[in-house]
Amino acid sequence: MTISSSLNAGVSGLSANASRLASISDNIANSSTRGYKRVQTDFHSMVLSGSGGSYSAGGVRTTNVRLIDERGPLVSTNNATDLAVRGRGMLPVASITEVEAGGSPTMMMTSTGSFRTDSNGYLTTESGLVLMGWPANSDGTVPDYPRDTSSSLEPIHVDLNRLSAVPTTEISLTANLPADSAVVGTTAGPEDQVVTYYDNMGRAEDLTITYTPTGAADNEWTMEIADSASAGAVIAEYTLTFDDSSSTGGTLASVALVTGNAYDATEGSVTVNVASGPIEINIGTIGGNGLQQLGDEFVQNNTTKDGNPVGTFVAVKVNESGEVIATYDSGDERVIYQVPLVDVPNMNGMRALDSQTYMPNDESGDFYLWDAGDGPTSDILGYALEESAVDVATELTDMIQTQRAYSSNAKVIQTVDEMLQETTNIKR
Template sequence: MSLFGSLTTAISGLTAQSRALGDISDNVANSQTVGYKRVDTSFISYVTTSNASVNEPGAVVARPDYTNNIQGTVQASENSLALAISGQGFFSVAAQRGTLNGQPVFDDRQFFTRAGDFKLDQDGYLVNGSGYYLQGWPSDAAGNPDRTTLKPIQISKQVFNPVATSQIDLAATLPANAATGTTNTTQASVYDSLGELHAVNLTFAKTAADKWSLSLNAPGAATPAIGTVELNFGPTTLAGAASGTLASFSGATGTIVPPTSSALNDAANLTFTADFGQGPQAVTLALGQFGVAKGLTQYTSNSSNPEITVTNLAQDGVPLGAFRDLTMQENGDVVVNYTNGQSRVIDRVPLVAFNDPEQLQRLDGQAFMRTPESGEARVTDAATNGVGKLVTGSIESSNVDIAAEFTKLIVAQRAYSANTKVVTASDEMLQDTINMRR
């Protein structure tokens, strides 16, 4: 009985070592595969009879020991759209199952991967080297993700429509020691609704101590002269106002409209209207706050020829912009950049966590599927709720150690050879037993 048992046990050893060799060969072959997780081998013994008096030969079975949650080395990539996960978690990806009207149709099942070598395909989708489509939460105009919807990320290369200027911000210092009648001019830029750039001249003329006249003129407008308004500085007209700060407006003409309130700390904003050929366009000129040394102020200049000192002159509104490129942020935001300097967040890449990622079902292309044993997929923001952080412009390499695999290869080869010798010896002994009848 033991001879037959030893023979079958040795054969089970051959089978087990063959499977171990298969796992090793799989690991070595995929040592350079992005996001690949190696498969180790666990050996399990089966017992027939084992007690204090006798131990009958049993068997051995090889079982795969997955390393789905063991990190591979994160390496920098020349691909700016590549993503790696430092820590736990997976990307949610979709698989294409066909096309309809030239566009991909996706499998209803949910897939997961650590292979983040994503690139834009011809349809504007982010696809990794194995053909899986990266999924994300679509974002609204303010960049806030809709966490109730998860879908493949598709980049639209449409233009960024022009935005008309609605506000000009001015921070400047007028020279308090300038002679009455002194004028200083600075120029602001305004975009109309078609994205065309126009100039608005802001001319400051000193009319008396702590008093200046501001004239607005738009050479390209239907009516160039916009209007004038008096600027009063200091505490004379506003109790509590600091010296040199804007205290009030008066005598507005043309289309210039002062604010309804000029109390201390209120916004010192003037509104004017100009027509650049697309109809009346209302623009707010923000000059800081009343009584506060912010925005437009008046202080003595050390220059022999005192002039206005502009520290900030900026406006909103942008011209037409074409698609320039795409960038990935560490929080998962997918940002489209345009040639007019504007950017737009269109999606956010979440990460997916499992209670037992070792129990995920492995698929082709370094992908996985959920199983009852792995637990439910928890979709969450990067660096929260048990998932790692995103590393942009990087990929996660295979977690295979070639040196360790060669060591396992030698051990498996020797163990296999040893089992063949047991088979040979058992066969010879059985043959001797059969020959006893002769």
């Protein structure tokens, strides 16, 4: 009966608008929730077939979809491990409860999080989410891991008590030797240059480089390298000859080996073997920069080297490519993990969980782990958080519309009730 279908349509309208009000109230309640993805309610008409000129109202139904691919604005913070994804991709996380219970925690996904090291060294949020990543090798490189499974991901754990020491492997020398001293018949004493290096235990040792005019030819010097770790023994010796022509005067003309390893003319360096391993010492290429011989004064210019003494952990940060970097008070920085970005074909099809986390399912499609910035994914921002994607003004407007639509459907039901009452009164 047509009047009955009107009643059913009014009831379905009440139910549909109640569902829309529920999503609006959820959105407004989470308007200040970091990384919240708003819920959108869509209305769909239901059509019932009619015959003989009669019409039956079908009513309306609703579907709710969480717009996970919709991003909120990014805001700056003062915490290096406040993380947000600038564009497509999600951060892999796990529950701290599952992590502490042992075993393999279930991977979840989120677009932002304020992570800090807890008392056990895990990068966690206040809501109990642990950031996950691939562990790096001891040299900071990250091996190739499978991209279609989360089995290789580990909760990011920073050893708060670990000390760091990086041995010196490269030294660059710059110095000026006095040209007046390298003349046959001139008696001149040696010039010393001391360079501190760090061994593989973080201990500081000294290389003493002694430059002595040979006296056998003009512009010719002997360079001896002594190591304090070997009780001051000479570990390498070379004969240096400098150019005195008008165009390239003062630059290296040749380097001849006496003891040690041969001079590499391409790199402009010699390699010495100390107890902690080889150290490459750059003295300059032939005719190029590095050691030089000009004037009458010995001048030690800037000397640069790598390596660090023993340092304690002070902070951790995540760069744009997802590398988790531990920083030590010695100035040393180590890559300890890499955080990939997770992507699925249908973001909005994922299952929503508490604390702005999501899990892939059949509707979203299988996930894939990308390096941040590769494929369809964007990069990771530190010192940033994603705000809620909710626009309160829009939600309030929708709430007023929903309220009026709800009242209108209630009026339909009231009218149908009055008409049915009239029909009942006919037989009186």
